[in-house]
Amino acid sequence: MPDARTIAVDYLARVEGEGSLRVSVVDGTIEDVEFSIFEPPRFFEAFLRGRPFADAPDITARICGICPVAYQMSASHAIEDAFGMRVDGPLRLLRRLLYCGEWIESHALHVYMLHAPDFLGYESAIHMARDQRDVVQRGLRLKKAGNAVVGVLGGREVHPVNVRVGGFYRVPSRHELQRLVPELEWARAAAADTIEWVSTFPFPDLDQDVELVALRHRDEYPFNEGRIVSNRGLDIAVAEYDEHFVEEHVERSNALHSRVRERGSYLVGPAARYSLNFDRLAPDARRLALGAGLGESCTNPFRSIVVRAVEIFQAVDEALRIIAAYEPPPEPFVPVEPRAGVGRGATEAPRGLLYHRYAVDDGGRIVDAQIVPPTAQNQATIEQDLRAVLEANLAMADDELGWLLEQTIRNYDPCISCATHFLDLQVDRRSSTAGGSDG
Amino acid sequence: MTAIPTLAVFKFASCDGCQLSLLDCEDELLAVADMVQIANFPEASREVAPGPYDIVLVEGSITTRHDAERIREVRRQTDVLVTIGACATAGGIQALRNWSDVDGFVQQVYAHPDYIDTLATSTPIADHVPVDFELRGCPVNKYQLLEVIAAYLHHRRPNVSRHSVCLPCKRKGNVCVAVAHGTACLGPVTQAGCGAICPSYHRGCYACFGPAESPNVGSLVDHLRGEGVEPGDLVAMLRGFNAWAEPFRSASDRIEEGSRA
Numbered sequence: 019m020p021d022a023r024t025i026a027v028d029y030l031a032r033v034e035g036e037g038s039l040r041v042s043v044v045d046g047t048i049e050d051v052e053f054s055i056f057e058p059p060r061f062f063e064a065f066l067r068g069r070p071f072a073d074a075p076d077i078t079a080r081i082c083g084i085c086p087v088a089y090q091m092s093a094s095h096a097i098e099d100a101f102g103m104r105v106d107g108p109l110r111l112l113r114r115l116l117y118c119g120e121w122i123e124s125h126a127l128h129v130y131m132l133h134a135p136d137f138l139g140y141e142s143a144i145h146m147a148r149d150q151r152d153v154v155q156r157g158l159r160l161k162k163a164g165n166a167v168v169g170v171l172g173g174r175e176v177h178p179v180n181v182r183v184g185g186f187y188r189v190p191s192r193h194e195l196q197r198l199v200p201e202l203e204w205a206r207a208a209a210a211d212t213i214e215w216v217s218t219f220p221f222p223d224l225d226q227d228v229e230l231v232a233l234r235h236r237d238e239y240p241f242n243e244g245r246i247v248s249n250r251g252l253d254i255a256v257a258e259y260d261e262h263f264v265e266e267h268v269e270r271s272n273a274l275h276s277r278v279r280e281r282g283s284y285l286v287g288p289a290a291r292y293s294l295n296f297d298r299l300a301p302d303a304r305r306l307a308l309g310a311g312l313g314e315s316c317t318n319p320f321r322s323i324v325v326r327a328v329e330i331f332q333a334v335d336e337a338l339r340i341i342a343a344y345e346p347p348p349e350p351f352v353p354v355e356p357r358a359g360v361g362r363g364a365t366e367a368p369r370g371l372l373y374h375r376y377a378v379d380d381g382g383r384i385v386d387a388q389i390v391p392p393t394a395q396n397q398a399t400i401e402q403d404l405r406a407v408l409e410a411n412l413a414m415a416d417d418e419l420g421w422l423l424e425q426t427i428r429n430y431d432p433c434i435s436c437a438t439h440f441l442d443l444q445v446d447r448r449s450s451t452a453g454g455s456d457g
Numbered sequence: 458m459t460a461i462p463t464l465a466v467f468k469f470a471s472c473d474g475c476q477l478s479l480l481d482c483e484d485e486l487l488a489v490a491d492m493v494q495i496a497n498f499p500e501a502s503r504e505v506a507p508g509p510y511d512i513v514l515v516e517g518s519i520t521t522r523h524d525a526e527r528i529r530e531v532r533r534q535t536d537v538l539v540t541i542g543a544c545a546t547a548g549g550i551q552a553l554r555n556w557s558d559v560d561g562f563v564q565q566v567y568a569h570p571d572y573i574d575t576l577a578t579s580t581p582i583a584d585h586v587p588v589d590f591e592l593r594g595c596p597v598n599k600y601q602l603l604e605v606i607a608a609y610l611h612h613r614r615p616n617v618s619r620h621s622v623c624l625p626c627k628r629k630g631n632v633c634v635a636v637a638h639g640t641a642c643l644g645p646v647t648q649a650g651c652g653a654i655c656p657s658y659h660r661g662c663y664a665c666f667g668p669a670e671s672p673n674v675g676s677l678v679d680h681l682r683g684e685g686v687e688p689g690d691l692v693a694m695l696r697g698f699n700a701w702a703e704p705f706r707s708a709s710d711r712i713e714e715g716s717r718a
Contacts, residue, residue: 058470058520059575060520060549060550060551060579061551061554061559061563064554064557064561064562065551065553065554065562069693070693076697077550080472080549080550080595080698082472082473082474083471083472083473083474083476083477083596084477086472086474127477127480131480132501141502141503141504142495142501142503142504143501144501144502145502145504147490151487158484158487159483161481165481165483173654173655173658174596174651174652174654175481176474176475176477176478176596177595177596179654179655179658179660179663180660186658187658188658188659188660350659421503424503
């Protein structure tokens with residue numbers, strides 16, 4: 019009796035983009051796991067060549083509509099590095115505030131709209147709203163609070179217009195930021211409730227033994243700067259990135275996978291950031307995290323939803339502190355003097371480390387660009403997780419297993435648009451004696 | 458339309474920002490979900506209902522042979538097809554490839570060019586199938602998106618202006634950044650819809666809503682040349698998120714030909 023089954027989920031939902039998953043199981047043993055990306059390539063790195071340096075933040079923002087601020091930040095920092103300039107004081111704090119807004123908006127979207135429905139057995143947040151309208155509305159309101167920060171500081175939520183190399187086109191008045199405070203105060207309490215809510219979800223067992231990589235700053239939870247560190251001893255300046263990481267173009271895929279040169283696959287994103295920077299969280303964020311049953315590190319990717327909730331709280335808390343202390347700077351940007359050179363920037367996008375490198379000529383034209391998005395860095399680790407989850411759950415019925423594998427991928431909030439976008443899942447179960455060797 | 462109209466969202470080459478605009482309607486999303494059956498919206502739901510669909514929102518441009526086939530299949534299943542955003546209506550920023558050697562691009566970015574299947578061009582949806590309404594913007598304005606959905610639910614044309622963004626910019630009380638500060642601004646040739654945000658933030662318009670109705674791009678180009686903008690910078694300005702939209706494309710080509718002559 020041949021042991022042959024096929025599971026097909028044609029399109030992986032609730033992620034940002036297009037990809038596929040193919041799994042073959044022979045005699046109860048996993049033969050192959052392929053997580054592929056078939057988002058059509060868009061060639062940003064190629065068409066940036068020859069463009070004025072000032073275009074880099076606006077053009078690279080279009081790589082991802084979910085985290086445009088991250089692209090604007092990494093691009094600005096990298097170009098500023100090439101020109102040997104630094105942006106400090108209130109302008110630096112405003113960048114941090116803008117990033118807080120994006121983290122809140124992006125994490126609230128993922129926690130409430132994309133990921134929570136998996137744990138609670140709903141097809142989507144819209145289905146969930148039929149039973150739990152208040153909860154979904156809390157999520158939408160949190161998301162809106164984050165978007166309001168991006169809106170005030172950036173002009174609009176998706177592809178903000180106010181970021182430039184050197185700072186901003188216009189800085190907000192104290193009054194404009196103060197108006198955000200009442201809703202952010204509500205959001206601080208709602209984020210604490212979110213941590214408690216997600217901590218009660220049923221979490222499948224999965225313990226990852228993986229290299230975690232994130233920025234680490236001497237006294238802040240990382241957004242815009244820091245050294246790149248890992249739990250395996252990596253501790254380098256952003257400028258040394260290319261010496262320690264390598265991108266490989268993997269067969270079947272339009273994305274490039276990253277590896278630590280010496281050791282292999284690694285993980286970026288909320289769980290990595292949290293585990294490497296627990297001591298940099300605000301005291302209340304630490305207290306709430308421990309109260310929700312997270313340790314000082316998180317190695318179960320299914321619990322990343324709790325980490326995201328903690329990071330929403332952290333970002334709201336930070337936003338309130340920045341606004342309280344804000345004094346508008348005299349100029350909205352630091353004057354820019356283009357010169358030939360190579361610059362590198364790495365910031366913490368909601369999904370993890372985002373690295374940009376540009377070579378610029380003395381006329382300020384981009385001659386070379388390299389962009390390494392978080393999802394490309396996580397892809398190898400996602401495949402390892404899928405393998406582990408499959409091994410532990412092979413007895414599960416196909417449709418149930420299919421959903422669990424989708425959920426496993428959604429643990430990473432993968433932005434497949436970024437890594438080049440969703441998922442055509444096929445589980446091919448065969449017996450070696452069945453004679454079906456076409457896969 | 459059926460008793461409960463069905464809404465579906467399809468994505469081609471894009472950043473997801475325009476369909477995200479629907480999820481960004483935090484105050485209206487659940488109300489919209491009460492009025493339509495969301496039959497296919499993979500970014501939001503794993504539930505997929507088969508076509509045909511009453512209203513389809515298409516995001517993204519056509520850049521592969523597979524997608525050129527897929528959009529024809531989507532059209533066959535669709536009553537009202539609305540394209541959303543600069544990628545779907547003008548080819549997007551990725552249409553910059555249309556002036557370049559794509560094989561060279563592939564070799565610059567990918568180690569194994571043979572795995573990459575791509576067309577030499579990025580083209581708008583309307584180049585491939587009939588489109589009922591084109592909603593512009595990079596990204597679209599979420600209130601305009603709601604207006605378009607509401608309009609088709611009520612069997613009327615969407616109320617979306619095609620005039621230049623200078624009109625709402627004036628109404629907003631902005632000081633004209635071009636006149637007062639000499640800032641290069643594409644506002645006079647760009648369609649309204651964004652809320653004139655760039656001048657409100659003291660920068661020139663970069664035309665993310667594409668060409669306005671009957672734009673006089675040549676005249677603006679002459680003015681900007683007179684203000685001292687270099688031809689190369691003018692070409693870069695016009696070749697942004699709506700580079701392949703005809704008025705911008707032909708004007709940028711003329712500048713390039715002129716500076717070669």
